[in-house]
Amino acid sequence: MSYYDIDSILTDAEKIPCTFQLDVPDLGYLDNTPTQTLKTGSRVALPLWLAEMLAIASSSGGLDEQGKSFVTFDLPPALGNDVVQALKADPRAVPLRDQSAHFYGLATHMMDLSEEQELATVLRKTYVTRATEIALHARKVGGVGHHGKSSADEGSNLGVGGAGEEFLRGLDERERRLFRKAHDGAKAGKEWMENVKKH
Amino acid sequence: MDIDDILREVDPTFHAIPQEKRDLQDLTRAWVAERCAPELLQWPANDLFERVNENIKRQIEKVEEMTGDMDPKTNFVLIVLQTELERFKYLVRSYLRARIAKIDRHTLHYLSTDDLRSRLSEMELAYATRHQALLHNHYLASFLSSFPPALQNLNDTAGNVTMIDAPDLDSAVFVRLLRDTAVEARDVDVDSSTGGQENAIYILRWSDAKPLVDAGSAELV
Amino acid sequence: MPMYGDLGNKLVQHAKRAQNLAQLPAYQTELVRAVTREVRDLDRDVASMLEPFQGSFDPAAEQATACTLLVNHLSMRRNKRCLLAYHRTRADKLEELVWSGSDVVDLAGQQQAGAAANSVPAAANDRQSSSLSPQEEDYVRQYGDLLAAYKGQWTDIDLTGSLDPPRDLFIDVRVLKDAGEIQTEYGAINLTKNSQFYVRQGDVERLIAQGYLQKLG
Numbered sequence: 001m002s003y004y005d006i007d008s009i010l011t012d013a014e015k016i017p018c019t020f021q022l023d024v025p026d027l028g029y030l031d032n033t034p035t036q037t038l039k040t041g042s043r044v045a046l047p048l049w050l051a052e053m054l055a056i057a058s059s060s061g062g063l064d065e066q067g068k069s070f071v072t073f074d075l076p077p078a079l080g081n082d083v084v085q086a087l088k089a090d091p092r093a094v095p096l097r098d099q100s101a102h103f104y105g106l107a108t109h110m111m112d113l114s115e116e117q118e119l120a121t122v123l124r125k126t127y128v129t130r131a132t133e134i135a136l137h138a139r140k141v142g143g144v145g146h147h148g149k150s151s152a153d154e155g156s157n158l159g160v161g162g163a164g165e166e167f168l169r170g171l172d173e174r175e176r177r178l179f180r181k182a183h184d185g186a187k188a189g190k191e192w193m194e195n196v197k198k199h
Numbered sequence: 200m201d202i203d204d205i206l207r208e209v210d211p212t213f214h215a216i217p218q219e220k221r222d223l224q225d226l227t228r229a230w231v232a233e234r235c236a237p238e239l240l241q242w243p244a245n246d247l248f249e250r251v252n253e254n255i256k257r258q259i260e261k262v263e264e265m266t267g268d269m270d271p272k273t274n275f276v277l278i279v280l281q282t283e284l285e286r287f288k289y290l291v292r293s294y295l296r297a298r299i300a301k302i303d304r305h306t307l308h309y310l311s312t313d314d315l316r317s318r319l320s321e322m323e324l325a326y327a328t329r330h331q332a333l334l335h336n337h338y339l340a341s342f343l344s345s346f347p348p349a350l351q352n353l354n355d356t357a358g359n360v361t362m363i364d365a366p367d368l369d370s371a372v373f374v375r376l377l378r379d380t381a382v383e384a385r386d387v388d389v390d391s392s393t394g395g396q397e398n399a400i401y402i403l404r405w406s407d408a409k410p411l412v413d414a415g416s417a418e419l420v
Numbered sequence: 421m422p423m424y425g426d427l428g429n430k431l432v433q434h435a436k437r438a439q440n441l442a443q444l445p446a447y448q449t450e451l452v453r454a455v456t457r458e459v460r461d462l463d464r465d466v467a468s469m470l471e472p473f474q475g476s477f478d479p480a481a482e483q484a485t486a487c488t489l490l491v492n493h494l495s496m497r498r499n500k501r502c503l504l505a506y507h508r509t510r511a512d513k514l515e516e517l518v519w520s521g522s523d524v525v526d527l528a529g530q531q532q533a534g535a536a537a538n539s540v541p542a543a544a545n546d547r548q549s550s551s552l553s554p555q556e557e558d559y560v561r562q563y564g565d566l567l568a569a570y571k572g573q574w575t576d577i578d579l580t581g582s583l584d585p586p587r588d589l590f591i592d593v594r595v596l597k598d599a600g601e602i603q604t605e606y607g608a609i610n611l612t613k614n615s616q617f618y619v620r621q622g623d624v625e626r627l628i629a630q631g632y633l634q635k636l637g
Contacts, residue, residue, distance in 0.1 A: 002364045004505045006436050012498075013429050026488040030423060047425065049498050050491065052359065057490055070487045255576045285622060289585055292577045299570075303515070326570045333562050334511060340555040342456045342503050347463040350500055358497060 007173050011105030014078075015045040018054070018071040046071070048109050055113065075116075076100075079107060084122055091126040092133050095170025103172035134175055137164060138182035222250050223287075228418065230294045235373065235419040237405050238366040239301045239309060242320040251291060258284045298323065301366070306331045307354055308365045368406040374417040375400050383407065424462065424495035427455045428502030435509040444513050447553040452503065459499050462492045511559060514552075518564050519580055520629055582625050591621045592636040599632040 002008060020027075020042045027038040030046070038044075046054070054070040077083075078099035086094045096103040107123050110116065171179060216224075225247055233240055258280065265277050302309055302319065306327050309315050316324060335353060343351055355362045375398060376382070382395040384407045395401065400420065401408075411417035431451050438445055466489060470477055479486035550557065571579045599611040602623065609617060611632065627633045 003360050003362045003501060004364060004508045006432055006439060006505060006509060008360075009432050009501060009505055010429075010436065013425075013432075022483055022487065024484045024487050026484070027491060030491075049425070050494055053494055054487070054490065070490070252574075252576065259576060281620075286585075288577050288581075291574070292579055292581055293583055293585075295574065295577070295579060296583060322570060322573050326566065329566050330563070333559065333566065334508070337511060337555060337559045338504060338507055340558070341507055341553065342452055345456055346459055346500065347496075350459070350463075350496060353504075360501075 007102065008105065010173075011102035011109070012049040013047045014076070014100055014102055014106045014109075015047050016051050016073050016076045016106075016110070017043060018046045018051050018073045019043050020071050021068050022070065048106070052109065052113065073113070075110060075119075076106065078103060079110060079119065084119060087122050087126045091129040092167060094126075095166070096130075096172045096175070097170045099172075101173055104174045105172075130171075130175060131178060133167065134171070134179050135182045137168060138179050139186045140164070218250070219254060222247060222254070226251055226287075226290050226294070230290050230297075232412070232419040233294055233297045237370045237372070238368060239298060239315075239318050241318050242298075242323070248291075248320075251287070255284065255287055255291070258287070299326070302327050303330065305364050305366055306334075307363045311354075311363060368409075369404045371402055372405045372408050373400060373402055373420050374408045374411060375420045376411075376417050378416055380411065380416040382411070424458060424492075425498045425502075427451060427458060428499040431455060431506045432502050435506045438509060438513065444510060444517075444551055446551040447510070447556060448506075449553065452506070455499050455503055459496050462496045462499075466492050510556065514556060514560050515563055518560060518567055521580060521626060522630070578622075581622070590618055591624075593617055593619060593624060593628070593633040594636055595632065596634050597632050599627055602627070 020038055020040060023037050023040050025037045028034050028036040031038055031042050031044050051071065051073055055073050057070060083094065083099055100106050104123070104127065107119075111120055111123075168179070225243065229240075229243055229247075262277060262280055262284065265280070302323060309319060310327055310331060319327060338353070339351075353362055376395045378397050380395055381392055382401055382403070383392045384390065384401075384403050401417075408417065408419075412419060431448060434445070434448055434451070469485060469489060469492075473482075477485075552560070567580075593616065595611045595613055595615050595617070598613050601608050601610050609619065611617070611627070616636070624633055628635055
């Protein structure tokens, strides 16, 4: 997490559902009613950069445990039960990008905010399974897979064709970075091998 | 390398490795390590680069002297010399560029404590200080000067994200053990310790590998 | 309903796009101004909210005000981060161009023809010749001087030279644009368009980077 990192700044703009725990006259605009008081119990989707601090800052001033938070929050739909069940069934079949372009970034933030043991386990397995799949695709796209298609397809139910493209389209930003790195690495390795042969 | 060096090498009674050769080894090792480590390493303290620079200068002069003479035989020597020279120049260039890239990315971090500053060469320190000043001025001229004074700092560490970006010391590196030594590493769930043998190669977090490298028990590969 | 920080986010999206482009898109003058103004407005709001308390503000007693103050404070910090990241991303790109030896300010002028369509119409000021802000042009000049000074301490190395390990000392090149005469250790070579030469790589790297020569093989 770096201050100047564009992706982590964009991740911080991801919104999560929050519920206000007090009346705030001046914040009606957050709920599309700029002239009215924001009432206790109003549910508003707030970006992480705002939600996180409002959730941990207590209304008694400092960051102590006394007093209640300004807001409470729930898991965003991207990490909701439907998605988690689908990930449990087959991590490769879920286009994470449709849930959030910064899926893992968002998930990491949520883990920091609350203990979600089960979710953490599912996500870790998701990442590892998908990373393997990504590495496989990265080699294929570079045209540097194994000889013939058969061995490259082992352990994967996705071919080079439509399904593979669909999988790649569904990568979140972190996975895209991984894909680019794996791809560049495979390509550089291939070029190096060819150069060695030449000389 | 001149004839004395060669004689010294073939003479079994002469055990010392010539300085020039040792410098090339040191330079190569520093270059490999710098390109592998996620953070800036110590600038070599023993005037290595002064000697390397001198050496390059001498070789360039030699090449220039020989250039007039186009006798085919010396021409071949010339090409060998030039190849050697290009390799030397490449090592230094690549090494310096790897360092500048790290300094540019985390300038404030490397300027933040005396300990970190001491890793930079004098020239690098001057460059980093000036670069940071230029950036700060650029921000001020573009928007920052019209901010409330309390918000104009570039080095706030309060809040949930510190403004001083630091390198990720937990990224992975490859090391080769130079002697038998215990290798301790943190894992996701449990920490582990292995009795490592000389020449074994490990992949570790840099934060776990650094003590081994600093102690001379391992080198980055 | 727009909220504080939305404009800043737009700026960061511009930066994200710029990262993936070969050329630097037009500087978002209006957006930068708007986000900066937002910070000043928020600061004024904070000051006027605190004014009646005369320095004795008690967050526990005034919870709603404390909450609004926190939101305003976070919004200012968020905008600051967006502005810094936007300028930093562009500065990184500009530095890259300086390292590669391009005449950045000149280059910016040339590419404006294409970039003009993307720029905010309101940004059409008199000096509509560059995708760089005047401050960025200054920055490029100053950074160029800094790099030259640093390079000057390593004259024999050619610090901005190729980072590919030397493999072929001599290479075949084709001349793409007339580049005049260059001096090599083996005498002068006249680089006229479409001619081919077998030359020492170190002598022509610059010209390859600048697009005068093409490496063959």
